Amino acid sequence: MYFPSNYVWSMAVVASLNNGGLIDDVDKASRPVLEASQQGDDVGTELLYASWQAVADRLLAEAERAQARGWKLSAADKYYRAALYTSQAERLQSPKWEGRTAAYQKSIDLLLKHAELGDVPLTTVDIPYQGDDAPEGSALPGYFYRAPGDGPHALVVMWNGLDSTKEMMYTSGFPQQLARRGISTLMMDPPGSGEALRMRGLSARYDTEVWAASTIDWIEENAAALNVDTRRIGLVGWSLGGYYVPRAAAFEKRIALAVAWGANYDWAAVQEARRRREGENPVPHYWDHVFWVFGASDMDDFIEKTKNMRLEDVIGKITVPFLVTHGEGDRQIPVKYAHDEYEGAVNSPKRELRVFTQEEGGAEHIGIDNLVYVGEFTADWIAETFAEQA
8 A cells, every 4th residue: 555545546556566667666656646645546646647657758768768779678678667657557547538548559559669679479469349339340459479389379368357458468477477388368458448448439248258259259260370279268357357257258168268367246236335435446537437438328327238247147157167366355346256256156167266365465456466476376277277178
């Protein structure tokens, strides 16, 4: 809790430090807004962005000087940190902030510059999306991270949640953890998140098997170029992805395993709790944010669009290996839902529940307080399960 009275802003600090940020950078970015943080989550977010961008822009200037001298790796590292800080600061802004699109595009540009100079095996992809609520010709954006060595490789499709992005998936280090185990990763912005929302106007929907089908179709069509074994395609989703993934796995039977990285068993009930001001919100300007994500005009419209976002009636349809991870101290999603999600998956041939404790770390939402530790366990479970399926 860098900001003692501000959980949401503190999450950005912790995420940055866990994802390759430097404590000196983050302190320089955060110290000027300590006083502003005491006014609540919503007030002062533009001031926070400006403070973090001052540090990111300094890094950008250093990266450009290093690049001009031919110091590619040093430049790549600085572009990475500038992208990370820009991404975390953008996440906290209001959907109504006029600078938000430009800020998000900047986070993309900086990350891709890092990948280019650092020889990172990362490529951008567009996956045709045929949802009945999407304009003709719509596509979902993503990054493909190729595992080294001969294949074909198993593949993990990774989905974010309510407010994260594919850029944050990359900076989490999880695709790199999978690559060390011979597994490639497809990081996707589903409808209602990241670039799909910000740049393409695609809203979230409860029936996640729709975009799962589009994604698996595309993987099968491009399997040779991707060097992917289509018999071993897994789904991983964190935060709200802990609802998205089990729902998709219940209906899309080409998926070989599923991981709920945070058990969003009954997200509709979580919204009712938030209306009562129970638990913590994931982002400032919360109701503006969720209306934006779901393309809702008001509270009644939002409740109608999300009323089916509960797993009780579908979790028993999962027939593949299924892992649920959760932090015992999660302040957003009750740990009870992790037990409900695990216990409901009665038809999974291999199901496991892993609750991370305060003592070991990983006890906060999606393990953000010790993300590498949670990611390592999850990567090992996936590698073990794919090996059993080979």
